[in-house]
Amino acid sequence: KFMVRDKELSIQTHTESLSHTQIPKVALPKYSAWGDVLRWCLQENVPGSFPYTSGLYPFKRQGEDPTRMFAGEGGPERTNKRFHYVSLDQPAKRLSTAFDSVTLYGHDPDHRPDIYGKIGNAGVSVCCLDDAKKLYSGFNLADPKTSVSMTINGPAPMLLSFFMNAAIDQQCELYIKEQGIESEIEKKIEAIYKEKGLERPRYNGELPEGNDGLGLMLLGVTGDQVLPAEVYNKIRTRTLSQVRGTVQADILKEDQAQNTCIFSTEFALRLMGDVQEYFIDHNVRNFYSVSISGYHIAEAGANPISQLAFTLANGFTYVEYYLSRGMDINRFGPNLSFFFSNGIDPEYAVIGRVARRIWAKALKHKYGADPRAQMLKYHIQTSGRSLHAQEIDFNDIRTTLQALYAIYDNCNSLHTNAYDEAITTPTEGSVRRAMAIQLIINKELGLAKNENPIQGSFIIEELTDLVEEAVLLEFDRITERGGVLGAMETMYQRSKIQEESMYYEHLKHSGEYPIIGVNTFLSSKGSPTIIPDEVIRATEDEKQFQINTVSNLQTKNSEKANALLRDLQKTAIHNDNIFDALMEVSKYCSLGQITKALFEVGGQYRRNM
Numbered sequence: 001k002f003m004v005r006d007k008e009l010s011i012q013t014h015t016e017s018l019s020h021t022q023i024p025k026v027a028l029p030k031y032s033a034w035g036d037v038l039r040w041c042l043q044e045n046v047p048g049s050f051p052y053t054s055g056l057y058p059f060k061r062q063g064e065d066p067t068r069m070f071a072g073e074g075g076p077e078r079t080n081k082r083f084h085y086v087s088l089d090q091p092a093k094r095l096s097t098a099f100d101s102v103t104l105y106g107h108d109p110d111h112r113p114d115i116y117g118k119i120g121n122a123g124v125s126v127c128c129l130d131d132a133k134k135l136y137s138g139f140n141l142a143d144p145k146t147s148v149s150m151t152i153n154g155p156a157p158m159l160l161s162f163f164m165n166a167a168i169d170q171q172c173e174l175y176i177k178e179q180g181i182e183s184e185i186e187k188k189i190e191a192i193y194k195e196k197g198l199e200r201p202r203y204n205g206e207l208p209e210g211n212d213g214l215g216l217m218l219l220g221v222t223g224d225q226v227l228p229a230e231v232y233n234k235i236r237t238r239t240l241s242q243v244r245g246t247v248q249a250d251i252l253k254e255d256q257a258q259n260t261c262i263f264s265t266e267f268a269l270r271l272m273g274d275v276q277e278y279f280i281d282h283n284v285r286n287f288y289s290v291s292i293s294g295y296h297i298a299e300a301g302a303n304p305i306s307q308l309a310f311t312l313a314n315g316f317t318y319v320e321y322y323l324s325r326g327m328d329i330n331r332f333g334p335n336l337s338f339f340f341s342n343g344i345d346p347e348y349a350v351i352g353r354v355a356r357r358i359w360a361k362a363l364k365h366k367y368g369a370d371p372r373a374q375m376l377k378y379h380i381q382t383s384g385r386s387l388h389a390q391e392i393d394f395n396d397i398r399t400t401l402q403a404l405y406a407i408y409d410n411c412n413s414l415h416t417n418a419y420d421e422a423i424t425t426p427t428e429g430s431v432r433r434a435m436a437i438q439l440i441i442n443k444e445l446g447l448a449k450n451e452n453p454i455q456g457s458f459i460i461e462e463l464t465d466l467v468e469e470a471v472l473l474e475f476d477r478i479t480e481r482g483g484v485l486g487a488m489e490t491m492y493q494r495s496k497i498q499e500e501s502m503y504y505e506h507l508k509h510s511g512e513y514p515i516i517g518v519n520t521f522l523s524s525k526g527s528p529t530i531i532p533d534e535v536i537r538a539t540e541d542e543k544q545f546q547i548n549t550v551s552n553l554q555t556k557n558s559e560k561a562n563a564l565l566r567d568l569q570k571t572a573i574h575n576d577n578i579f580d581a582l583m584e585v586s587k588y589c590s591l592g593q594i595t596k597a598l599f600e601v602g603g604q605y606r607r608n609m
Contacts (some may be wrong), residue, residue: 015449025059025451043357047410047452053353053464054377054455066094066414067438068149068379072098072124073425076135077204079124084138085157086431093139096415098147099159100538104260106155108592109546114337120538122425125546127591129554130201130219131171132162137203138211140174141167141243147414148245149291149379151233154262154605156249157271157579158594161586163247164240165222167590170215172223172232172241185217188226196556220556222587224494238284246288246337246379249275250316252484255607258296262595265485267602272318273325274579281329286338291320292413297493298341298524299385300357301501304348304469309474310493312358317401317484320369333363333373339399342402347452350464352378352409354471357464363406379413380406387422390527390568391439395419400437401457407441408454414438427537535588550590557588565597572601 001010026047031037047055067090071082087093100123102108102115108127109119121124126132137147141163152159176185193200201220205557207213224232252266254261261268264557277288294311301308315336322332331557338355359376363369382402387395396419403416417433418426426434447453454460480489507513514520517527549595554561564585572579578598585594 004427009059011062013059017446017449023449027450027452027456027473029456029505042454050364050371050374052356052375054452056356056377056412060410060451060589063561065438066226067442068094068096068147068415069431069435070096070098070151070381070415071431072100073118073122073536074538075125075546078269078538078542080135080211081208082428082431083136084208085428086435087139088180088210090417092145092147093143094147094149095136095139097135097151099150099152100125101260103159103591104152104154106262106591106595108550108590109516109543110550110592111374111547116543119505119543125542126159126162126539127546127550128314128589129162129165129586130549130553131546132159132166134203134214136166137213137215138207140170141245142171142239144242144244146244150245150247153248153258153260154268155591155595156247157275157582158591160247160275161514161579162580162591163245163427164243164462164583166215167243168236168239169218169223172227173217175215175227175231175235176217179193180218182289185226189218189221189278192221193230195463198366198552198556200551203550204542210528224587239284241285243284244286244320245289246512247275248291248293249337250290250293250314250339250530252294252488253311253316255488256297256310256314256380257300257302261605263568263598264603264605265488268605270602271578273327274321274466274577276322276332276335277325277327277577278579278583279335280327285334287335288377289332289335289517291339292318293339293570295336295339295341297382297497298343298383300497301504302497303500303504304343305470306474306496306500308347308351308467309478311338311340312355312471312473313478315359315593316362320361323367329363329367329369329371331504333369334375338376340378340380341383341385342387342406344379344398344401346435347467349409350460350467352380352406352411353460353464354467355605356469358468359592360528366529377412378410378450381415382406382417384417384421386516386546387417387420391523392419392422392530394517395422396433396437398555399434400441403441407438410451420532424532424534427536451493460589462498478480524590550592553590554593561593568594569601571596572598 001008014024014582017023029040031040044053045051046059062500069086071086072079083095087095100120101118103123104127107115109125110116124135126135136148141148150159152164173562176182182232223235249272251261251265251272255265272290292311292315294307297310298307313429315338341353355378356376360374363374383397387400387519399416403414406414416434416437420426420430439516441448478484478487481492487493508515567583568581572578
């Protein structure tokens, strides 16, 4: 028996192999010298004990694998179909959302030439609350086995408010059904649209297998428009305390690596702080307000040590900023999460071990945080940069090895890339293969039944110490440049990432760094780049449907939206909590309307040259 979040859990400590061998879930060292035992306790310890080097919890969660599959393409309905496909028959629904570049930059779908071609391509188009309702329809967002991750940064507060309101309205819908008042509510909604003379929003197409329609009853309206205020407020309070997931919202790494900044850095940080403050005030305990991300730093070209050092440094910067706003570290610490890339380099075998150890020691000894805040929880996505357009079948082998690194290192969540992502948006077949990689490791691989399989290995301990030392040295270099924000002023992080990317590309093209099927072990045809039979893109109908959705929303709510947007700007000017206001504004306004209003008071992003 052991405790997690004040709950007592019981679990079998051994599994039995086909040969009837009792395999321990956690293997313990056999040291006898007190010095060895002391060093092991201080630097390693069992999973679930400080400094959490080998894992955050005594045992892994039962009935919920770390699988979290990334999806996003076309309109909300197409991505909703993919979500139901990848989670069908899974006891836990762990969804990860990719947004199109129109959404990433805070725009609405439009006929503008620089926008139209990007609607629903390489991500899902989400421009309003109804889109969020359709995107996650059929998944109970307040269920403890449902968890949603959203890869969005600049406009993260707006997308988060869409998501939270969608979750609240789902629970309003369940309440309506429990009370048997569907016909009464239907009449209220019909009256609202009859008065406006507009057609009610709808789900575009048939519901996919597994979608029971939850979340679609209140399309075009919100729970507070059809339910008594007392009932709605009670549902909202309960839902906010239950909903699980992550919003990326890491603006520092956007400046350093990925580039989807839209607001000035100062204003973007303030928005992040407002979100976290709202989470504390409204008891949002199970949702991460930020996913401090190294993945994009690695994808831009950084080596694993720079990825880890820059990411942890960004994390400590957020800690210092939130503390400067008077927040309690034990209230916001548990709302922080991390996101790393796993490549094939040896350092990736210990990236989680080093991150957990550095974070736990700093939060305990420097900030006096409690054990829950000391725990660094992180998601791993296998390396996209390691997927090659030549001999694409070999990509699954690379992804399998990277997934093995992650699972052996006790990651909390894992996405495995599809082998064809080097050339196109993954097909259903390639996604199934990518999911099978995780399932085979978790369900079939015997050593994975043990939960600390790499702990105690000489090379793992040596690598852990070497990587930790290298990360701490990088911290010193950042400190010499005035900390993370000071280093960003001189583009230190971007320059280092570019240098490391150039070094990798030079070795790859010279052949000094062997890549099978790319620069060595070529096929008889010379391993040419594979050209996909079809590149999956949003259809013209999907694009037009999204444009009509935002147009109808703005027509329906024109008067109320203008008043709410003016109030939102006043909230920003008076230094009140912007996210608190966004929770109301997002019920009536589109993403582009909100972005434009905030540009006028928060400023647009401009890069230092």
